[in-house]
Amino acid sequence: MHPSLRSSAAWLLLALSLPASLQAAGLEIVRIVPAWHSAESFHRVTEYFGGKENTGGVTVLRSQSAELAGYYWFLRLKNPAAPVAGARFELQVITPAAPEPKTFTFAADIPAGSSLFQLGLTGSDWPKAKARPAAWHLRLLAADGTTLLARGSFLWELPGKP
Numbered sequence: 001m002h003p004s005l006r007s008s009a010a011w012l013l014l015a016l017s018l019p020a021s022l023q024a025a026g027l028e029i030v031r032i033v034p035a036w037h038s039a040e041s042f043h044r045v046t047e048y049f050g051g052k053e054n055t056g057g058v059t060v061l062r063s064q065s066a067e068l069a070g071y072y073w074f075l076r077l078k079n080p081a082a083p084v085a086g087a088r089f090e091l092q093v094i095t096p097a098a099p100e101p102k103t104f105t106f107a108a109d110i111p112a113g114s115s116l117f118q119l120g121l122t123g124s125d126w127p128k129a130k131a132r133p134a135a136w137h138l139r140l141l142a143a144d145g146t147t148l149l150a151r152g153s154f155l156w157e158l159p160g161k162p
Contacts, residue, residue, distance in 0.1 A: 027084070027110070027140065027149050030076040034136070036129050037120070039068035058116040061089070061106035063125040070122030071131070073138065077115050084110040086143030089119055092156075094134040097127045101137075110140070 042060075062070065073091065089106040106119050119138075137152035 028078040033074045060118045062120040062122045064123035067123035070120040071126045072120040090139045092137045
């Protein structure tokens with residue numbers, strides 16, 4: 001067999017051996033908007049009648065579920081494939097309070113189609129309203145730990161970062 005055909009065959013075998021979640025994922029982060037949100041920004045009129053938080057169709061995941069105020073990453077995902085059950089977001093953040101990255105995980109099922117998520121570092125996990133992350137890196141992991149997609153801030157991508 002010709003060497004170039006052998007390498008093409010090897011690439012084809014490698015592609016076929018990848019987990020289905022990577023081959024068919026097609027997942028895409030359309031947009032990420034990080035920002036501070038006060039507790040009041042989450043209150044809706046309907047909550048006064050029903051008592052339950054009204055997220056308006058956005059999946060809100062918090063590091064401390066009882067705390068609303070915090071620094072959030074608002075993201076829109078596009079998933080043209082099948083839903084991804086048992087996934088989790090892994091958010092690494094370098095805060096103004098410490099030079100070492102802290103890692104936070106958020107369990108999430110990713111539906112097919114377009115979906116909105118807010119990942120919040122709340123309560124004692126975020127220093128104060130005016131604080132901004134020095135750098136951050138977000139990964140979406142399949143149930144088996146395979147990275148489905150990743151995105152980071154400009155400073156995270158600089159040489160020498162984890």
